Amino acid sequence: MNFWRNTITGILLVLLLLTVSTGNAETRIRCASTTSTQNSGLFEYILPLFEKDTGIKVDVIAVGTGAALELGRRGDVDVVLVHAKDDELRMLRQGWFVNRHDVMYNDFVIVGPPEDPAGIRSLQTAVDAFRRIAERNTKFISRGDNSGTHKKELSIWKAAGINPEGKKWYLQVGQGMAKTLRIAANLRAYTLTDRGTYLSLVDRERLGLKILLEGDPLLFNQYGVMAVNPERYPHVKYKEAMTFINWLISDRGQKAIASFRDARGNQLFHPNAD
Amino acid sequence: MGFLIESTLKAVGIITSLDREFLSIVLLSLRVSGTAVIIATAAGILLAVCIYQMQSPVKRLLIPLLNTSMGLPPVVVGLFIYLLLSRSGPLGMLNLLYTPTAMIIAQCVLATPIIAGIAHASMISADPEIRFTALCLGASELQATLRVIRETRYSILSSVVAGLGRVIAEVGAVLIVGGNIAGYTRVMTTAIALEADRGDFILAIALGMILLLLSLCINAMLYIFQKRGAID
Numbered sequence: 001m002n003f004w005r006n007t008i009t010g011i012l013l014v015l016l017l018l019t020v021s022t023g024n025a026e027t028r029i030r031c032a033s034t035t036s037t038q039n040s041g042l043f044e045y046i047l048p049l050f051e052k053d054t055g056i057k058v059d060v061i062a063v064g065t066g067a068a069l070e071l072g073r074r075g076d077v078d079v080v081l082v083h084a085k086d087d088e089l090r091m092l093r094q095g096w097f098v099n100r101h102d103v104m105y106n107d108f109v110i111v112g113p114p115e116d117p118a119g120i121r122s123l124q125t126a127v128d129a130f131r132r133i134a135e136r137n138t139k140f141i142s143r144g145d146n147s148g149t150h151k152k153e154l155s156i157w158k159a160a161g162i163n164p165e166g167k168k169w170y171l172q173v174g175q176g177m178a179k180t181l182r183i184a185a186n187l188r189a190y191t192l193t194d195r196g197t198y199l200s201l202v203d204r205e206r207l208g209l210k211i212l213l214e215g216d217p218l219l220f221n222q223y224g225v226m227a228v229n230p231e232r233y234p235h236v237k238y239k240e241a242m243t244f245i246n247w248l249i250s251d252r253g254q255k256a257i258a259s260f261r262d263a264r265g266n267q268l269f270h271p272n273a274d
Numbered sequence: 275m276g277f278l279i280e281s282t283l284k285a286v287g288i289i290t291s292l293d294r295e296f297l298s299i300v301l302l303s304l305r306v307s308g309t310a311v312i313i314a315t316a317a318g319i320l321l322a323v324c325i326y327q328m329q330s331p332v333k334r335l336l337i338p339l340l341n342t343s344m345g346l347p348p349v350v351v352g353l354f355i356y357l358l359l360s361r362s363g364p365l366g367m368l369n370l371l372y373t374p375t376a377m378i379i380a381q382c383v384l385a386t387p388i389i390a391g392i393a394h395a396s397m398i399s400a401d402p403e404i405r406f407t408a409l410c411l412g413a414s415e416l417q418a419t420l421r422v423i424r425e426t427r428y429s430i431l432s433s434v435v436a437g438l439g440r441v442i443a444e445v446g447a448v449l450i451v452g453g454n455i456a457g458y459t460r461v462m463t464t465a466i467a468l469e470a471d472r473g474d475f476i477l478a479i480a481l482g483m484i485l486l487l488l489s490l491c492i493n494a495m496l497y498i499f500q501k502r503g504a505i506d
Contacts, residue, residue, distance in 0.1 A: 028458075030372060039472055044456065061372060061453035075361035076371055178471035202473035206277070233361060235369070 028057040029240045030077040032069075034148060035176035037081060037223075038062035040200040040268050045260045050247055056240050064147025064176070072097060072226075075233035079241040081225045081248075083148035083194075088224050099242065100226035101249050104257050104269040107221050108152055110213040111181070111198060112138075112190035120190075126216045130160045137169045139189035143180050144172025148221075153192045156218065185209045194221055196268035223269070225249075249273035285479035295457075296477065300484055303461040306374055307442040310381035311389075315434050317382070318389025323419055325390070326397050340394065343387035348380075352450030355380045359451065372453040377461070380447040385437035392433030396426040428503030432496050439492040443485065 037043055043060050051057055061071065065082040072080045073096045081103065082088060092100050110120065110129055118138040120129040133140050142164070143150040157164055164170040173183050177197040184191040185207040195214075201207060225245050230238035247253045254271035262268055288296050325336055357363050359371040359379075370376045400422050408418040423430065445463035452459035454468060462481045469478035 038468075059372065059453070059455040059458055061455060075366070176471060178473070182471070182473075200472070203475070204473070207473075235361070235367075 026057055027055060027237075027240060028059055029079060029237045029244060030059045030061060031079045031081055031244070032061050032063060032067075032071040032077040033081040034065050034068060034083060035062050035178065036083070036149070036194045036197045039176065039178045040196040041262060042196070042257070042260055042269060046253070046256045049256050050244065050253070053247065053252070054243055056243060058244060062176075064143070064145045064150065066146030066148075066151070072228045075228060075236060077228065078236045078238070079225065079227050079244055081223060083221055083223045084151050085222050085224060087151065088226060092226060095229055096232060097226040098229045099245060100224055101245060102272055102274045103223050103225050103248050104254075104271045104273075105220060105222045106195050106269050107214065108149065108192055108219040109195050109198065109211045110190060111184065111193055111209045112212050113185075113188040114208060114210045116210075116212055117188075118190065121212045123213060124216070126156050126192075126213060126218050127160045129213045130156050130162065133169075133190055134160070134162050134164065134167070137167075139169050139171060139187055140164065141180055141184040141187065141189045141191040142170060142172045143177065143191075144174045145176075147177075149177060149192060149194060152219075152221070156192070159218070181209060182207065196262075199264070199266045199268060200262045202263065222272075281475050281479055284476045285483060288476060288480040289483065293480075296480060298457065299460055299462055299465050299481065302374065302459075303442060303463075306377045306448070306461060307381055307438060310378045310441055311385050311434060311438045313378070314382045314385035314389055314437055317386045318433070318437070319393055319423070319430065321386065321390040322393035322397060323423070325394055326422075327415065327419060337394075340387055340391050344391045346384060346387065347446070348384060348444045349446035349450065351380055351383050352447035355383065355447070355451050371451065372455060372459060374452070374459055376451040377448045377459060380451045381441040381444065384444060384447060385441050388437045388440060389430075389433045392436060393426070393430045396429030396433070397422050400426050426503075428499045432499045432503070435492055435496045435499065439489065439496070442488060442492075 033043070038060060047058050047060070061068075061077060063071070065084045065087070068080050068082050069084075069087060069091055071077045073091065080097070088097070088100055091097055110126060112118075112120070118133045118136040120132050123129050123132065142153060171187070171189070173180055175183070177193055178201060180191055181193055181198060181201060183189075190212070198204070198209070198211070225248055227238060227241040227245060228236045230236050254273055257269050257271045258267070260267070260269060325333060325340065328336070355376065356371065358365050359368065359376055360366055361371070370379070404425050405418045405422055408421045413421065443463065445467060448459070448461055449464050449467070452461070452464065454460050454464040462485050466478045466481050466485075469475065
Protein backbone atom coordinates (compact mmCIF):
# COMPACT_ATOMS: atom_id res chain seq x y z
CA MET A 1 0.00 0.00 0.00
CA ASN A 2 3.01 2.24 -0.44
CA PHE A 3 1.36 3.95 -3.39
CA TRP A 4 -1.68 5.09 -1.44
CA ARG A 5 0.36 6.18 1.55
CA ASN A 6 2.50 8.38 -0.69
CA THR A 7 -0.50 9.82 -2.46
CA ILE A 8 -2.34 10.62 0.74
CA THR A 9 0.74 12.20 2.32
CA GLY A 10 1.16 14.30 -0.81
CA ILE A 11 -2.44 15.47 -0.74
CA LEU A 12 -2.26 16.34 2.96
CA LEU A 13 0.91 18.34 2.41
CA VAL A 14 -0.75 20.32 -0.39
CA LEU A 15 -3.80 20.93 1.79
CA LEU A 16 -1.60 22.20 4.61
CA LEU A 17 0.16 24.61 2.28
CA LEU A 18 -3.18 25.83 0.97
CA THR A 19 -4.63 26.55 4.39
CA VAL A 20 -1.54 28.49 5.42
CA SER A 21 -2.10 30.93 2.57
CA THR A 22 -5.73 31.57 3.56
CA GLY A 23 -6.50 35.20 4.36
CA ASN A 24 -7.55 36.30 7.85
CA ALA A 25 -10.92 37.71 8.80
CA GLU A 26 -11.39 41.47 8.47
CA THR A 27 -14.16 43.94 7.75
CA ARG A 28 -14.85 43.99 4.03
CA ILE A 29 -17.65 45.53 2.05
CA ARG A 30 -18.57 44.93 -1.57
CA CYS A 31 -18.86 47.75 -4.03
CA ALA A 32 -20.27 47.20 -7.50
CA SER A 33 -18.81 49.70 -9.89
CA THR A 34 -18.09 50.32 -13.53
CA THR A 35 -15.32 49.07 -15.74
CA SER A 36 -14.16 52.68 -16.20
CA THR A 37 -13.26 53.12 -12.54
CA GLN A 38 -11.40 49.82 -12.45
CA ASN A 39 -9.64 50.01 -15.82
CA SER A 40 -8.41 53.51 -15.08
CA GLY A 41 -6.77 52.43 -11.81
CA LEU A 42 -8.75 54.87 -9.62
CA PHE A 43 -9.72 52.23 -7.06
CA GLU A 44 -6.21 50.88 -6.77
CA TYR A 45 -5.21 54.40 -5.78
CA ILE A 46 -7.97 55.52 -3.39
CA LEU A 47 -8.98 52.25 -1.69
CA PRO A 48 -5.68 51.74 0.18
CA LEU A 49 -6.08 55.31 1.53
CA PHE A 50 -9.63 54.54 2.68
CA GLU A 51 -8.51 51.28 4.24
CA LYS A 52 -5.75 53.06 6.12
CA ASP A 53 -8.23 55.61 7.50
CA THR A 54 -10.96 53.20 8.53
CA GLY A 55 -9.64 49.62 8.47
CA ILE A 56 -12.41 48.65 6.04
CA LYS A 57 -11.47 46.71 2.93
CA VAL A 58 -13.54 47.37 -0.18
CA ASP A 59 -13.95 44.52 -2.68
CA VAL A 60 -14.73 45.99 -6.08
CA ILE A 61 -16.79 44.08 -8.61
CA ALA A 62 -16.32 45.92 -11.87
CA VAL A 63 -19.17 45.50 -14.34
CA GLY A 64 -21.24 47.89 -16.45
CA THR A 65 -23.47 50.42 -14.66
CA GLY A 66 -26.62 48.47 -15.54
CA ALA A 67 -25.19 45.26 -14.11
CA ALA A 68 -23.84 47.10 -11.04
CA LEU A 69 -27.28 48.52 -10.24
CA GLU A 70 -28.77 45.05 -10.71
CA LEU A 71 -26.24 43.57 -8.25
CA GLY A 72 -27.34 46.19 -5.73
CA ARG A 73 -31.02 45.51 -6.40
CA ARG A 74 -30.42 41.81 -5.73
CA GLY A 75 -28.62 42.60 -2.48
CA ASP A 76 -25.36 41.04 -3.68
CA VAL A 77 -23.29 44.13 -2.85
CA ASP A 78 -23.39 46.79 -0.11
CA VAL A 79 -22.76 49.93 -2.11
CA VAL A 80 -22.63 51.00 -5.78
CA LEU A 81 -20.54 53.67 -7.52
CA VAL A 82 -21.92 54.19 -11.02
CA HIS A 83 -22.63 56.78 -13.70
CA ALA A 84 -26.23 56.91 -14.91
CA LYS A 85 -27.87 59.56 -12.77
CA ASP A 86 -31.41 59.15 -14.10
CA ASP A 87 -31.37 55.42 -13.44
CA GLU A 88 -29.80 55.95 -10.03
CA LEU A 89 -32.52 58.40 -9.02
CA ARG A 90 -35.22 56.06 -10.32
CA MET A 91 -33.93 53.12 -8.28
CA LEU A 92 -33.55 55.41 -5.28
CA ARG A 93 -37.24 56.34 -5.58
CA GLN A 94 -38.16 52.66 -5.89
CA GLY A 95 -36.46 52.11 -2.55
CA TRP A 96 -33.64 49.80 -3.57
CA PHE A 97 -30.96 52.28 -2.53
CA VAL A 98 -30.53 55.09 -0.01
CA ASN A 99 -28.25 58.10 0.52
CA ARG A 100 -27.16 58.90 -3.00
CA HIS A 101 -24.43 61.49 -3.46
CA ASP A 102 -22.64 62.96 -6.44
CA VAL A 103 -18.96 62.06 -6.12
CA MET A 104 -17.02 63.13 -9.19
CA TYR A 105 -17.29 63.72 -12.89
CA ASN A 106 -15.38 63.46 -16.09
CA ASP A 107 -16.64 63.53 -19.63
CA PHE A 108 -17.33 61.35 -22.61
CA VAL A 109 -15.50 61.82 -25.88
CA ILE A 110 -16.02 60.42 -29.36
CA VAL A 111 -12.94 58.61 -30.59
CA GLY A 112 -12.15 57.16 -33.97
CA PRO A 113 -9.40 56.54 -36.51
CA PRO A 114 -7.10 59.55 -37.03
CA GLU A 115 -8.03 59.78 -40.73
CA ASP A 116 -11.64 60.47 -39.57
CA PRO A 117 -13.52 58.91 -42.53
CA ALA A 118 -16.86 60.52 -41.56
CA GLY A 119 -15.28 63.93 -41.00
CA ILE A 120 -16.64 64.67 -37.53
CA ARG A 121 -13.56 66.53 -36.30
CA SER A 122 -14.91 69.87 -37.51
CA LEU A 123 -18.32 69.41 -35.84
CA GLN A 124 -19.38 70.97 -32.53
CA THR A 125 -21.97 68.64 -31.04
CA ALA A 126 -22.20 64.92 -30.37
CA VAL A 127 -25.63 64.80 -32.01
CA ASP A 128 -24.22 66.20 -35.28
CA ALA A 129 -21.32 63.78 -35.13
CA PHE A 130 -23.61 60.79 -34.68
CA ARG A 131 -25.77 61.98 -37.58
CA ARG A 132 -22.69 62.27 -39.79
CA ILE A 133 -21.50 58.77 -38.84
CA ALA A 134 -24.93 57.37 -39.70
CA GLU A 135 -25.11 59.28 -43.02
CA ARG A 136 -21.71 58.06 -44.14
CA ASN A 137 -22.34 54.50 -42.91
CA THR A 138 -19.01 54.45 -41.12
CA LYS A 139 -18.56 51.74 -38.53
CA PHE A 140 -19.58 52.58 -34.97
CA ILE A 141 -18.89 50.27 -32.04
CA SER A 142 -21.53 50.25 -29.31
CA ARG A 143 -20.89 48.87 -25.83
CA GLY A 144 -24.31 47.21 -26.04
CA ASP A 145 -24.10 46.14 -22.39
CA ASN A 146 -26.57 48.48 -20.68
CA SER A 147 -23.67 50.32 -19.04
CA GLY A 148 -23.62 54.03 -18.23
CA THR A 149 -21.69 54.74 -21.41
CA HIS A 150 -24.14 52.67 -23.44
CA LYS A 151 -27.10 54.55 -21.96
CA LYS A 152 -25.44 57.85 -22.81
CA GLU A 153 -24.79 56.66 -26.36
CA LEU A 154 -28.42 55.62 -26.80
CA SER A 155 -29.61 59.00 -25.54
CA ILE A 156 -27.45 60.71 -28.17
CA TRP A 157 -28.87 58.53 -30.96
CA LYS A 158 -32.34 59.39 -29.69
CA ALA A 159 -31.56 63.09 -29.71
CA ALA A 160 -30.25 62.71 -33.25
CA GLY A 161 -33.49 61.02 -34.29
CA ILE A 162 -31.70 57.92 -35.52
CA ASN A 163 -32.36 54.30 -34.68
CA PRO A 164 -29.05 52.53 -35.34
CA GLU A 165 -30.36 49.13 -34.26
CA GLY A 166 -29.82 46.51 -36.97
CA LYS A 167 -27.78 48.79 -39.25
CA LYS A 168 -24.80 47.13 -40.89
CA TRP A 169 -22.32 49.75 -39.68
CA TYR A 170 -23.56 49.60 -36.06
CA LEU A 171 -21.77 46.86 -34.09
CA GLN A 172 -22.83 45.98 -30.55
CA VAL A 173 -20.07 44.13 -28.77
CA GLY A 174 -21.37 43.69 -25.21
CA GLN A 175 -17.94 44.28 -23.67
CA GLY A 176 -16.35 46.60 -21.13
CA MET A 177 -14.99 49.99 -22.17
CA ALA A 178 -11.36 48.97 -22.64
CA LYS A 179 -12.20 46.00 -24.81
CA THR A 180 -14.66 48.09 -26.82
CA LEU A 181 -11.89 50.63 -27.52
CA ARG A 182 -9.63 47.81 -28.67
CA ILE A 183 -12.30 46.54 -31.04
CA ALA A 184 -12.91 50.06 -32.39
CA ALA A 185 -9.18 50.51 -32.96
CA ASN A 186 -8.84 47.24 -34.82
CA LEU A 187 -11.91 47.79 -36.98
CA ARG A 188 -11.02 51.47 -37.67
CA ALA A 189 -14.37 52.44 -36.18
CA TYR A 190 -15.84 55.23 -34.03
CA THR A 191 -17.02 54.76 -30.47
CA LEU A 192 -18.16 56.75 -27.45
CA THR A 193 -15.91 56.43 -24.41
CA ASP A 194 -15.36 58.05 -21.06
CA ARG A 195 -12.17 60.07 -21.19
CA GLY A 196 -10.64 58.23 -18.22
CA THR A 197 -10.64 54.77 -19.75
CA TYR A 198 -9.37 56.11 -23.07
CA LEU A 199 -6.48 57.99 -21.43
CA SER A 200 -5.56 55.11 -19.17
CA LEU A 201 -4.99 52.48 -21.87
CA VAL A 202 -1.35 51.62 -21.37
CA ASP A 203 -0.77 51.07 -25.08
CA ARG A 204 -2.92 53.98 -26.30
CA GLU A 205 -0.41 55.29 -28.85
CA ARG A 206 -0.08 51.93 -30.49
CA LEU A 207 -3.86 51.57 -30.79
CA GLY A 208 -4.15 54.61 -33.04
CA LEU A 209 -7.47 56.07 -31.86
CA LYS A 210 -7.86 59.83 -31.66
CA ILE A 211 -10.30 62.03 -29.76
CA LEU A 212 -12.34 63.57 -32.57
CA LEU A 213 -15.07 65.33 -30.62
CA GLU A 214 -15.13 66.66 -27.07
CA GLY A 215 -16.50 69.51 -24.97
CA ASP A 216 -20.21 69.16 -25.80
CA PRO A 217 -22.17 69.75 -22.53
CA LEU A 218 -24.25 66.69 -23.44
CA LEU A 219 -21.12 64.58 -22.90
CA PHE A 220 -20.88 65.41 -19.18
CA ASN A 221 -20.39 62.24 -17.11
CA GLN A 222 -21.50 62.33 -13.47
CA TYR A 223 -20.54 59.55 -11.06
CA GLY A 224 -22.68 58.90 -7.99
CA VAL A 225 -22.49 56.60 -4.98
CA MET A 226 -25.34 55.10 -2.97
CA ALA A 227 -25.90 52.40 -0.38
CA VAL A 228 -28.15 49.37 -0.75
CA ASN A 229 -31.27 49.93 1.34
CA PRO A 230 -30.82 48.01 4.63
CA GLU A 231 -34.60 47.82 5.06
CA ARG A 232 -34.80 45.72 1.90
CA TYR A 233 -31.75 43.65 2.71
CA PRO A 234 -31.01 43.55 6.45
CA HIS A 235 -27.79 41.58 5.83
CA VAL A 236 -25.99 44.41 4.00
CA LYS A 237 -23.15 46.14 5.81
CA TYR A 238 -24.94 49.45 5.84
CA LYS A 239 -22.84 51.09 8.54
CA GLU A 240 -19.57 50.33 6.77
CA ALA A 241 -21.09 51.28 3.41
CA MET A 242 -22.03 54.68 4.86
CA THR A 243 -18.51 55.07 6.24
CA PHE A 244 -17.27 54.56 2.68
CA ILE A 245 -19.78 57.00 1.18
CA ASN A 246 -19.05 59.65 3.80
CA TRP A 247 -15.34 59.22 3.22
CA LEU A 248 -15.72 59.60 -0.55
CA ILE A 249 -17.61 62.88 -0.20
CA SER A 250 -15.42 64.17 2.64
CA ASP A 251 -12.56 66.58 2.02
CA ARG A 252 -10.10 63.77 2.37
CA GLY A 253 -11.84 61.49 -0.11
CA GLN A 254 -12.40 64.31 -2.59
CA LYS A 255 -8.75 65.30 -2.39
CA ALA A 256 -7.73 61.70 -2.96
CA ILE A 257 -9.86 61.54 -6.11
CA ALA A 258 -8.45 64.85 -7.36
CA SER A 259 -4.88 63.75 -6.78
CA PHE A 260 -5.24 60.49 -8.69
CA ARG A 261 -3.19 60.51 -11.89
CA ASP A 262 -2.81 57.88 -14.56
CA ALA A 263 0.62 56.63 -15.65
CA ARG A 264 1.10 59.69 -17.87
CA GLY A 265 0.09 62.24 -15.23
CA ASN A 266 -3.44 62.96 -16.49
CA GLN A 267 -6.17 63.79 -13.98
CA LEU A 268 -9.01 61.42 -14.91
CA PHE A 269 -11.73 62.32 -12.36
CA HIS A 270 -12.83 65.67 -10.95
CA PRO A 271 -14.43 65.63 -7.49
CA ASN A 272 -17.78 67.44 -7.16
CA ALA A 273 -19.54 66.02 -4.10
CA ASP A 274 -22.67 67.94 -3.10
CA MET B 275 7.54 41.73 -33.28
CA GLY B 276 9.94 43.86 -31.25
CA PHE B 277 7.09 44.72 -28.89
CA LEU B 278 6.27 41.06 -28.35
CA ILE B 279 9.86 40.12 -27.55
CA GLU B 280 10.31 43.12 -25.27
CA SER B 281 7.12 42.35 -23.33
CA THR B 282 8.08 38.70 -23.03
CA LEU B 283 11.47 39.60 -21.62
CA LYS B 284 9.86 41.96 -19.10
CA ALA B 285 7.39 39.20 -18.20
CA VAL B 286 10.27 36.85 -17.45
CA GLY B 287 11.60 39.64 -15.23
CA ILE B 288 8.33 39.70 -13.26
CA ILE B 289 8.42 35.93 -12.80
CA THR B 290 12.02 35.85 -11.62
CA SER B 291 11.64 38.85 -9.31
CA LEU B 292 8.70 37.10 -7.59
CA ASP B 293 6.54 40.22 -7.74
CA ARG B 294 4.06 40.21 -4.82
CA GLU B 295 0.90 40.84 -6.82
CA PHE B 296 1.97 38.22 -9.34
CA LEU B 297 2.71 35.63 -6.65
CA SER B 298 -0.55 36.17 -4.80
CA ILE B 299 -2.53 35.63 -8.01
CA VAL B 300 -0.68 32.39 -8.79
CA LEU B 301 -1.09 31.14 -5.21
CA LEU B 302 -4.80 31.90 -5.18
CA SER B 303 -5.24 29.99 -8.44
CA LEU B 304 -3.47 27.00 -6.97
CA ARG B 305 -5.42 27.22 -3.74
CA VAL B 306 -8.83 27.47 -5.42
CA SER B 307 -8.25 24.84 -8.10
CA GLY B 308 -6.31 22.55 -5.75
CA THR B 309 -9.03 22.58 -3.10
CA ALA B 310 -11.75 22.14 -5.72
CA VAL B 311 -10.01 19.10 -7.21
CA ILE B 312 -9.38 17.49 -3.82
CA ILE B 313 -13.09 17.75 -2.97
CA ALA B 314 -14.06 16.70 -6.49
CA THR B 315 -11.82 13.64 -6.21
CA ALA B 316 -13.66 12.40 -3.14
CA ALA B 317 -17.05 13.17 -4.67
CA GLY B 318 -16.10 11.82 -8.09
CA ILE B 319 -14.77 8.47 -6.87
CA LEU B 320 -17.79 8.03 -4.62
CA LEU B 321 -20.08 8.77 -7.55
CA ALA B 322 -18.17 6.35 -9.78
CA VAL B 323 -18.42 3.59 -7.18
CA CYS B 324 -22.15 4.21 -6.71
CA ILE B 325 -22.80 3.96 -10.43
CA TYR B 326 -20.50 0.95 -10.74
CA GLN B 327 -22.36 -0.90 -8.00
CA MET B 328 -25.78 0.09 -9.19
CA GLN B 329 -28.05 -2.68 -10.49
CA SER B 330 -31.18 -0.73 -11.36
CA PRO B 331 -32.08 0.37 -14.92
CA VAL B 332 -31.52 3.99 -13.87
CA LYS B 333 -27.85 3.22 -14.49
CA ARG B 334 -28.43 3.29 -18.26
CA LEU B 335 -29.73 6.81 -17.90
CA LEU B 336 -27.03 7.96 -15.50
CA ILE B 337 -24.02 7.01 -17.62
CA PRO B 338 -24.84 9.20 -20.64
CA LEU B 339 -25.80 11.96 -18.20
CA LEU B 340 -22.42 11.67 -16.51
CA ASN B 341 -20.61 11.66 -19.86
CA THR B 342 -22.48 14.79 -20.93
CA SER B 343 -21.62 16.64 -17.74
CA MET B 344 -17.92 15.94 -18.34
CA GLY B 345 -18.12 18.74 -20.87
CA LEU B 346 -20.24 21.24 -18.94
CA PRO B 347 -19.62 24.78 -20.23
CA PRO B 348 -17.91 26.75 -17.42
CA VAL B 349 -20.00 29.89 -17.99
CA VAL B 350 -23.21 27.93 -17.57
CA VAL B 351 -21.92 26.40 -14.33
CA GLY B 352 -20.87 29.89 -13.23
CA LEU B 353 -24.30 31.31 -13.98
CA PHE B 354 -26.02 28.45 -12.13
CA ILE B 355 -23.83 28.80 -9.03
CA TYR B 356 -24.26 32.59 -9.17
CA LEU B 357 -28.05 32.27 -9.13
CA LEU B 358 -27.83 29.77 -6.25
CA LEU B 359 -25.51 31.91 -4.12
CA SER B 360 -26.95 35.31 -4.96
CA ARG B 361 -28.65 37.09 -2.07
CA SER B 362 -31.94 36.73 -3.85
CA GLY B 363 -31.23 33.06 -4.52
CA PRO B 364 -31.94 29.99 -2.38
CA LEU B 365 -28.50 29.86 -0.73
CA GLY B 366 -28.07 33.62 -0.39
CA MET B 367 -27.94 33.54 3.40
CA LEU B 368 -24.60 31.70 3.27
CA ASN B 369 -23.02 34.93 2.02
CA LEU B 370 -20.64 33.07 -0.29
CA LEU B 371 -20.97 34.97 -3.56
CA TYR B 372 -17.75 36.76 -4.63
CA THR B 373 -15.55 34.75 -2.29
CA PRO B 374 -12.85 32.16 -3.06
CA THR B 375 -15.24 29.56 -1.61
CA ALA B 376 -17.77 30.29 -4.36
CA MET B 377 -15.03 29.75 -6.93
CA ILE B 378 -14.09 26.44 -5.31
CA ILE B 379 -17.72 25.31 -5.46
CA ALA B 380 -18.00 26.18 -9.15
CA GLN B 381 -14.77 24.44 -10.07
CA CYS B 382 -15.77 21.45 -7.99
CA VAL B 383 -18.95 21.13 -10.03
CA LEU B 384 -16.84 21.24 -13.19
CA ALA B 385 -14.26 18.70 -12.05
CA THR B 386 -16.45 16.10 -10.32
CA PRO B 387 -18.08 14.68 -13.49
CA ILE B 388 -14.69 14.45 -15.21
CA ILE B 389 -13.18 12.48 -12.35
CA ALA B 390 -16.30 10.34 -11.90
CA GLY B 391 -16.60 9.70 -15.63
CA ILE B 392 -13.00 8.62 -16.19
CA ALA B 393 -12.88 6.63 -12.94
CA HIS B 394 -16.10 4.82 -13.80
CA ALA B 395 -14.95 4.04 -17.34
CA SER B 396 -11.66 2.64 -16.09
CA MET B 397 -13.42 0.52 -13.46
CA ILE B 398 -15.64 -0.97 -16.13
CA SER B 399 -12.77 -1.66 -18.47
CA ALA B 400 -10.70 -3.27 -15.72
CA ASP B 401 -10.36 -7.00 -16.05
CA PRO B 402 -13.75 -8.46 -14.94
CA GLU B 403 -11.80 -11.40 -13.53
CA ILE B 404 -10.60 -9.22 -10.66
CA ARG B 405 -14.05 -8.65 -9.31
CA PHE B 406 -15.14 -12.20 -9.99
CA THR B 407 -12.07 -13.66 -8.29
CA ALA B 408 -12.47 -11.39 -5.28
CA LEU B 409 -16.14 -12.37 -4.91
CA CYS B 410 -15.27 -16.08 -5.25
CA LEU B 411 -12.63 -15.74 -2.56
CA GLY B 412 -15.36 -14.58 -0.22
CA ALA B 413 -15.03 -10.80 -0.51
CA SER B 414 -18.10 -8.67 0.02
CA GLU B 415 -19.45 -6.48 -2.81
CA LEU B 416 -17.71 -3.46 -1.31
CA GLN B 417 -14.42 -5.29 -0.83
CA ALA B 418 -14.52 -6.48 -4.42
CA THR B 419 -15.14 -2.91 -5.63
CA LEU B 420 -12.26 -1.60 -3.52
CA ARG B 421 -10.08 -4.24 -5.15
CA VAL B 422 -11.13 -2.97 -8.59
CA ILE B 423 -10.33 0.62 -7.54
CA ARG B 424 -6.92 -0.49 -6.42
CA GLU B 425 -6.25 -2.13 -9.73
CA THR B 426 -7.28 1.00 -11.64
CA ARG B 427 -5.50 3.48 -9.36
CA TYR B 428 -3.36 4.98 -12.12
CA SER B 429 -6.35 5.66 -14.34
CA ILE B 430 -8.10 7.28 -11.39
CA LEU B 431 -5.06 9.45 -10.70
CA SER B 432 -5.07 10.44 -14.38
CA SER B 433 -8.70 11.50 -14.01
CA VAL B 434 -7.75 13.72 -11.06
CA VAL B 435 -4.99 15.33 -13.07
CA ALA B 436 -7.35 15.82 -16.02
CA GLY B 437 -9.81 17.53 -13.68
CA LEU B 438 -7.11 19.85 -12.36
CA GLY B 439 -6.03 20.70 -15.90
CA ARG B 440 -9.58 21.67 -16.76
CA VAL B 441 -10.36 23.89 -13.78
CA ILE B 442 -7.08 25.75 -13.50
CA ALA B 443 -7.37 26.98 -17.08
CA GLU B 444 -11.05 27.88 -16.79
CA VAL B 445 -12.16 31.52 -16.80
CA GLY B 446 -15.94 31.66 -17.34
CA ALA B 447 -17.14 30.27 -14.02
CA VAL B 448 -14.65 31.97 -11.69
CA LEU B 449 -15.31 35.33 -13.32
CA ILE B 450 -19.04 35.15 -12.67
CA VAL B 451 -18.98 33.79 -9.12
CA GLY B 452 -15.69 35.36 -8.00
CA GLY B 453 -16.07 38.82 -9.51
CA ASN B 454 -12.33 39.18 -10.22
CA ILE B 455 -11.78 41.23 -7.04
CA ALA B 456 -8.20 42.46 -6.77
CA GLY B 457 -6.22 40.60 -4.11
CA TYR B 458 -9.21 38.47 -3.12
CA THR B 459 -10.76 36.52 -5.98
CA ARG B 460 -8.46 37.42 -8.87
CA VAL B 461 -6.92 34.27 -10.29
CA MET B 462 -4.55 33.75 -13.23
CA THR B 463 -7.16 33.44 -15.96
CA THR B 464 -9.31 36.40 -14.89
CA ALA B 465 -6.21 38.54 -14.31
CA ILE B 466 -4.96 37.78 -17.83
CA ALA B 467 -8.33 38.82 -19.29
CA LEU B 468 -8.32 42.10 -17.31
CA GLU B 469 -4.69 43.04 -17.98
CA ALA B 470 -5.13 42.35 -21.70
CA ASP B 471 -8.07 44.80 -21.64
CA ARG B 472 -6.01 47.43 -19.92
CA GLY B 473 -3.16 46.97 -22.33
CA ASP B 474 -0.78 45.91 -19.56
CA PHE B 475 0.47 42.89 -21.44
CA ILE B 476 3.54 42.23 -19.34
CA LEU B 477 1.70 40.88 -16.30
CA ALA B 478 -0.68 39.06 -18.64
CA ILE B 479 2.18 37.36 -20.46
CA ALA B 480 3.92 36.45 -17.19
CA LEU B 481 0.74 34.81 -15.88
CA GLY B 482 0.18 33.13 -19.22
CA MET B 483 3.64 31.60 -19.04
CA ILE B 484 3.00 30.17 -15.58
CA LEU B 485 -0.35 28.82 -16.73
CA LEU B 486 1.32 27.10 -19.70
CA LEU B 487 4.08 25.77 -17.47
CA LEU B 488 1.48 24.33 -15.09
CA SER B 489 -0.35 22.79 -18.04
CA LEU B 490 2.89 21.19 -19.13
CA CYS B 491 3.51 19.75 -15.65
CA ILE B 492 -0.06 18.50 -15.45
CA ASN B 493 0.24 16.78 -18.82
CA ALA B 494 3.59 15.28 -17.90
CA MET B 495 1.99 13.82 -14.77
CA LEU B 496 -0.89 12.52 -16.85
CA TYR B 497 1.57 10.84 -19.20
CA ILE B 498 3.51 9.23 -16.35
CA PHE B 499 0.37 7.90 -14.66
CA GLN B 500 -1.00 6.51 -17.91
CA LYS B 501 2.29 4.81 -18.67
CA ARG B 502 2.49 3.27 -15.22
CA GLY B 503 -1.10 2.14 -15.55
CA ALA B 504 -0.24 0.46 -18.86
CA ILE B 505 2.72 -1.35 -17.32
CA ASP B 506 0.60 -2.60 -14.42
